[in-house]
Amino acid sequence: MTAPAAQKLTAMSEKIGKQKLSWPTIAFLTLTPPLAALGIFYWFYTGMFNWGTFILFLLMWTAVGISTTAGYHRLFTHRAYEASWPVRLFFLLFGAASWEASAWRWTMDHHKHHRYVDTERDPYNIKQGFWHAHLWWLFKEREYDHTSALGIEYGKDPLIRFQHKYYYPIAVGIAFVLPAAIAALWGDAFGGFILAGLGVVVINHHFTFSINSFAHWLGRQPYSDKHSARDSHFLAFFNYGEGYHNYHHEFPNDYRNGIRWYHWDPTKWLIRTLHAFGLVKNLKSVSAELIVKRKIAMQQKRMQSAVVNKTPSFAEMAQQMSTLAAEHALAAARKWSELRKEYYELKRQKTAAMRDKIAEVRLRMKSARREFEQMFERYRNLNKSFLKLSEA
Numbered sequence: 001m002t003a004p005a006a007q008k009l010t011a012m013s014e015k016i017g018k019q020k021l022s023w024p025t026i027a028f029l030t031l032t033p034p035l036a037a038l039g040i041f042y043w044f045y046t047g048m049f050n051w052g053t054f055i056l057f058l059l060m061w062t063a064v065g066i067s068t069t070a071g072y073h074r075l076f077t078h079r080a081y082e083a084s085w086p087v088r089l090f091f092l093l094f095g096a097a098s099w100e101a102s103a104w105r106w107t108m109d110h111h112k113h114h115r116y117v118d119t120e121r122d123p124y125n126i127k128q129g130f131w132h133a134h135l136w137w138l139f140k141e142r143e144y145d146h147t148s149a150l151g152i153e154y155g156k157d158p159l160i161r162f163q164h165k166y167y168y169p170i171a172v173g174i175a176f177v178l179p180a181a182i183a184a185l186w187g188d189a190f191g192g193f194i195l196a197g198l199g200v201v202v203i204n205h206h207f208t209f210s211i212n213s214f215a216h217w218l219g220r221q222p223y224s225d226k227h228s229a230r231d232s233h234f235l236a237f238f239n240y241g242e243g244y245h246n247y248h249h250e251f252p253n254d255y256r257n258g259i260r261w262y263h264w265d266p267t268k269w270l271i272r273t274l275h276a277f278g279l280v281k282n283l284k285s286v287s288a289e290l291i292v293k294r295k296i297a298m299q300q301k302r303m304q305s306a307v308v309n310k311t312p313s314f315a316e317m318a319q320q321m322s323t324l325a326a327e328h329a330l331a332a333a334r335k336w337s338e339l340r341k342e343y344y345e346l347k348r349q350k351t352a353a354m355r356d357k358i359a360e361v362r363l364r365m366k367s368a369r370r371e372f373e374q375m376f377e378r379y380r381n382l383n384k385s386f387l388k389l390s391e392a
């Protein structure tokens with residue numbers, strides 16, 4: 001590059017947020033999508049399609065994607081559970097293949113995102129625009145002080161430091177060489193590289209980036225509106241459960257993001273499966289009572305701001321009735337939560353003599369849950385009616 005051209009680029013980079021641009025990252029992020037698309041198109045239309053390679057693509061997609069969500073995110077950043085070294089090593093190897101930086105850097109960025117969400121110190125601050133949160137923040141060079149308190153905290157694990165030191169050889173090896181070498185076994189090294197390698201990197205990139213952009217832009221806020229994070233079933237489907245982002249920002253140390261059985265959260269299912277095999281332990285989750293409390297507080301806030309412009313007598317009646325229904329729902333949630341605790345405690349110390357007692361507590365727990373659900377439904381319907389009346 002000539003000196004004037006270099007000066008021009010530096011001046012441009014100073015203009016954009018006073019941070020230097022990271023040209024290798026810009027080149028990688030802008031060239032990989034068209035290269036992958038063209039390569040896959042060529043592979044498919046020249047008759048090279050191979051089912052083995054396609055299955056390898058699905059396996060690599062899952063292994064790389066879930067290593068980011070279960071590993072980089074819920075384990076290494078939020079410490080939502082503890083994992084044995086083989087599990088940590090797997091997440092670090094396949095997490096590197098996502099080409100989203102070393103776990104050490106990723107965790108430091110993500111920690112800042114939670115701590116300073118929606119402010120200038122949030123690396124992917126949505127207030128600076130959708131594209132900034134999705135992609136542009138990556139175009140700028142960022143400082144990482146690995147000797148700071150945060151750096152020391154996230155670099156305690158020697159495996160994290162190992163992955164950081166050998167990040168590029170690992171990323172190239174697992175993301176590109178491995179799928180090409182496996183597919184070479186059936187004579188399709190090119191397909192392995194282009195679909196299960198480059199294709200997986202591009203797809204995972206934009207699904208992960210969409211959590212920083214779409215999940216702070218589209219969806220519901222059932223737990224809090226103090227930050228921009230939102231819940232979306234649609235995003236959860238493409239992100240191994242990470243789309244329940246409003247819940248996640250409220251309870252970041254919970255190993256679950258989708259808390260109901262019908263919530264699509266394969267990351268949670270993987271963690272539970274690893275737990276059943278004794279490979280991970282100390283799964284952290286918040287109590288049902290606390291979740292309900294947060295949900296009710298949010299609904300109360302919405303209702304109060306809706307009735308505030310109505311007549312004082314209407315607002316007062318709505319407040320009183322809603323508060324009473326909320327108290328009933330909370331009391332039912334507390335009862336259910338206590339029985340749940342008792343049930344799991346009894347199950348933990350399980351002896352033959354306790355079998356009847358466990359069955360009895362289980363029945364009481366189930367009926368307490370039903371009672372809570374009815375109470376909560378009643379509360380929600382009441383609030384909805386007040387909201388409708390306020391809009392009328």
Ligand SMILES: [Zn+2]
Nearest residue numbers: 113211229245
């Ligand atoms: Zn977020």
Ligand SMILES: [Zn+2]
Nearest residue numbers: 110114248252
């Ligand atoms: Zn997080």
